[in-house]
Amino acid sequence: MTTPDPRRRAGSHAAPSFPPAAATSPAPTPSSSHSTLSASDLDRADDLLSKVASVYSERVVGQQRLRVALLSSLIAGGHVLLESVPGLAKTTAAQALAAAVSGSFRRIQCTPDLMPNDIIGTQVLNVSTGEMSTQLGPVHANIVLLDEINRSSAKTQSAMLEAMQERQTSIGGVVYPLPTPFMVLATQNPIEEEGTYVLPEAQMDRFLMKEVLTYPSPADEADILERVASGAFERRITHPPISIRDVMWLQEAVNAVYVAPVIRQYIVALVGTTRGSGPRPVAGIERHVRVGASPRGAIALMKVAQSIALQDGRGYVTPDDVRLLRHPVLRHRLVLTYDALADDVAPESIIDAVFQAVPTP
Structure with a gap:
């Protein structure tokens, strides 16, 4: 995590974490013309995030980067693609996140014969009445785990990704x-x-x-074995989860985090540099990058920076917030050239070169 800001509230947790409970209340109200959050808003957000961290930690050992990525995506209203070898707690983390926010959870095992209707739902004939009834698919849940998405066909992938983008499904001509x-x-x-x-x-x-995701440290792996031996993972979660309304409040709070014009220009310059332009182009970047980040990448950088700022107890974004999750936000948005693939050039190294080239405001 970034170095804590000296102006940060005392008592705020030091790194991005997870949240729970709070009564229904109005959306965060900006306390100034810059749309910064009030002190009470920041206190409530800190309380929720700390509660979720407690629930999450009962089920997942280590994997701090995964926790930050999942929480940041949740409160920023986005989705996460996870890549790792089997057995690194991806499913456990998804279940823990759903439990921490009192959300419904569905797991979809992707296979080559999986059809779009298996995901979004279908219409079924009721033999007794002769009428068609709608059965909603497993995508209709708060947290959906698409396990091994690259095993499903292109048609099924498109159906799922369309649901992600549109936030709705269409079954029998009816929108759900x-x-x-x-x-x-x-x-x-x-x-x-x-x-x-x-x-x-x-x-x-x-x-x-x-x-x-990478393998856990020896200490974390030893902790996993100890918890398995003691049956800790089989016990019920003891910390109270937050509500769905709390999650929606956190998403509104993220939108209220202030992003100064100079920070927005910084993000524009970064994204432009990945395309070979920007204020200080990286020499030879066109040899390694065929297509740079899209405007969606710029939006993602800003939204994730806002979520990091809120998790760090601030109502405004700093350049460090933009830099913190630069690899997860941009690594899948750069289309590398054949030369880069042949030379085994990592997208992370290109991203670092871009951030080093662009002056920090």
Whole structure:
């Protein structure tokens, strides 16, 4: 996490975490013409985020980057693409997040024969009445885990990604809104290629972030074994979760976090630099990047920076907030050239070069 801001409220948790409970109240009210949040708004957000962190930590050991990515996406209203080898707690993390926010959870195992109707729902004939009834698919949940999304066909992927974008499904000519909040966690396994369908770059751009998970540290792995041996994972969660209304309030609070014009110009310059332009173009970037980040990438940088600022106890965005999750936000938005792929150039190194080239405000 970034270095805590000296103007930050005392008692605020030091790093982005997860939230719970609070009574229904009006949306965050800006306390100035700059739309900053009031002290009471920041106190409430801090309380909610701390509660979610407690619930989440009961089920997931370590994986701090995953926790930050999931919470930031949830309160920013986005979706997350997770890439890792099997067994790194992706499903557990999704279930823990759903439990922490009192949300409904559905897991969809993607296979080559999975059809769009298996996800969004279908109409079924009621034999006794002779009428058609609608059965909503598993996508109609607050937290949806698409396990191994690259194993589903292009047609099924498109149906799911359309639901992510439109926040609704159409069954038999009738539109059914998806629950609010709605968040998709899609996973893909990088070590298996047979029987998979690569996600097109244009569709990957719809994910707010792509997080790449690594193995836990020896200390975390030892903690996992201890919890399994003691049965800790089998016990009921002891910390109270937050409500869906609290999550919606947090999403409104994120929108109220102030982004100064100079920060917005900074984001525009960063995104422009990935396309080979910007105030200080990176020499030779066109050799490695065929297509840079889209305007959706700029929006993602701003929204994630706002969520990081709120988690850090502030009502305004700093350049550090923009930089913190630059890799998850941009790594899947850069289309690399064949030369870059042949030379095994990592998108993270290109992103770092862009951030080093653009002057920090």
